[in-house]
Amino acid sequence: METLILVIIGLLVAPLVGGLIAGLDRRVTAWFQSRQGPPIMQAFYDVAKLFGKEKMVVNQWQILCAWVYLIAAATSVALFFAQGDLLLVFFVQAIGAVFLVMGAMAAKSPYSQVGAQRELLQILAYEPVLILVFVGFYMVTGSFSIDAIWAQDIPLLAKMPLLYLALGYALTIKLRKSPFDFSTSHHGHQELVKGVLTEYSGPYLALIEIAHWYETILVLGVCALFWHTNVAWMAVLLLATYMLEILVDNTMARMTWRWMLKRVWVLGMGLSVVNLIWLYAR
């Protein structure tokens, strides 16, 4: 019963908080550029407006792919809030990521195609890091279940600080922020005019936006597990992490996919492996 309530809270609250974070993100970005920026509710206005637009699709595949992306993202958040298995959460969110790529590949447009290829490379970069972080959880707690993490009495950050840094790479890629925002970005005027999202419009674009809010909450949730002992410190950790993400987003330019693979595989996976060896040797 308690699990069911947690799942319902997760499903309802995650998109609301995700949308607010997206709004705050734009405000802080505007502040960095000495502008005023849109209202904090802006992300909700955007999505509501998109729902009210004409349903235009290139082919039926896009509808399926947008829905599967949203359902997979929501399910992974629900599983996360149900204190489920981290590996299951990981695989369910991977299904969503793959369906986003499939939706982009379903359209003939070159922008969408190139965006899909780049999205695949991004998945290739962050998924191993994410799985190594989960392996780290396993080595500390002896289980992939989130329940086992809550049973720990000292914060995990003390035992796996390097894995947290590596998770920062995965977070930046997953949030599609600079320097890793080459499959799509929040600026519609990049060289790929939104890449994987080029061929989506109206309500289906709104579905993808909501799925993105869910994913934001999922990755921030994984970050939150690193300081589960104290809610205040958890909030400080999340705030600091997200502010750093926005700072990096605003100070870095977009890089090439080769740069990303080198950086994330060598540095991200290197940090993870060093931390894992340390956990093993201890």
Next chain:
Amino acid sequence: MFGSFIKKSRAKSPWIMHFDCGSCNGCDIEVLACLTPLYDVERFGIINVGNPKHADVLLVTGTVNHRNKKVLKNIYDQMPEPKAVIAIGACGNTGGVFREAYNVVGGVDKVIPVDVYVPGCPAKPEAIIDGVVMGLAKFAQKVEEAE
């Protein structure tokens, strides 16, 4: 309730797309000036997108000629309803000083329906922002009439 929130949101989140039908670049840089920190149209939720499928408002600058009228029509057709078109500058409105030229069709309204005309050579950023706001009122009215 959700329906009224959608209606309210339309005016709060106009995504604009800018198409240049061979303007002298005067109006174009004024359009882009609206996006700079000085005018900061993003505070009204306006985003400049590069994709007609994401756009709500089409800003057209420059005279339409026989070569680009098909492109203009194509871009207009790719935008999902509800949408608004704003013609910017003397050339966009009527063809301007080029209207007698042999290759020129005339103003934007010769090819696609225009909702708002923003005069000027070049149009001032304030006038462009006013035009977008007026365009939003127009397309809210169009949606009401359709319903």
